[in-house]
Amino acid sequence: MKKIVIIGPESTGKSTLCEQLAAQYKTIWVxxxxxxYLLKNGTDYTFENLLDVAKGQLEKEQLAVDYWQPENKSKIDNLKSAIxxxxxxxxxxxxxxxxxxKCHHWIxxxxxxxxxxxxxxxxxxxxxxxxxLREYPDLENRQKLYHHYKDIMVNQNVPWVDISGGYEERLGKAIAAVESI
Structure with missing residues (x-):
């Protein structure tokens, strides 16, 4: 099973792209x-709350990965091997x-x-x-965040692709990237 992560600043189409890709490949998305978490607990979060969010994110991801285990094969025969x-x-x-x-060591x-x-x-x-829920409407902060992500991508070993353009162009770029792996 391939695990493809969509990252970037807020309001850059991550959730939309995940949903589109899951539909394209007839699979699931996390x-x-x-x-x-923020809808339930409010937007006045602390540093410790972000650790709770991180743990919740990995729990959701693990549930999706567990879904692909052999005992569920009959449910997923028609699905592609990707999330x-x-x-x-x-x-x-x-x-x-x-x-x-600062960042939690756990993360x-x-x-x-x-x-x-x-x-x-x-x-x-x-x-x-x-x-x-969104905190950064100004382009300057969004671009700062984008450059933090790009620095991370450049300095790690997993293939990555910059996704830009309108929604259709983004989907096309994402599909080409997925097909390449």
Whole structure:
């Protein structure tokens, strides 16, 4: 099974792209746990809350991975062997460091342990869409965050592709990247 992670700043189309790719490949995708957590607990979060969010994200990812185990084969015969993951521990690292200027060691250790097959880094060229959870409407902060992600991508070993353009162009680039692996 291939694990493909979609990362990037808020409001860059990560969830939309995950949903589109899952539909394209007739598979499942892992939703970003932070949205669920913040909707339930509010947006006044602490450094410790981000550790809870990170653990919740990995629990959701593990549930998806467990779904692909041999005992579920009859349920998934028609599905492709890939899952799309909206957010990973790199996102948690950037979030911690951007807001609190430090990161939990637990998150850093999970980055080292987790293995993925491809990263799709969503660029900031889509218009920012307001919702009750988003914190950075200004392009300057969104671009700063994007460059944090890009620095991480350049300095790790998993293949990655920059995803930019309109929604259709992004999907086309993402499909080409997935097909390449």
């Amino acid at each position: 939703k970003e746990y932070a949205r669920e 799309f993951i909206d957010t990973d521990m790199y996102v948690m690292k950037v979030w911690c460091e951007f807001v609190f200027e 850093l250790n999970r980055i080292v342990e987790r293995k993925y097959d491809l990263y799709l880094l969503c660029n900031t060229d889509l218009p920012w869409v307001k919702d009750e």
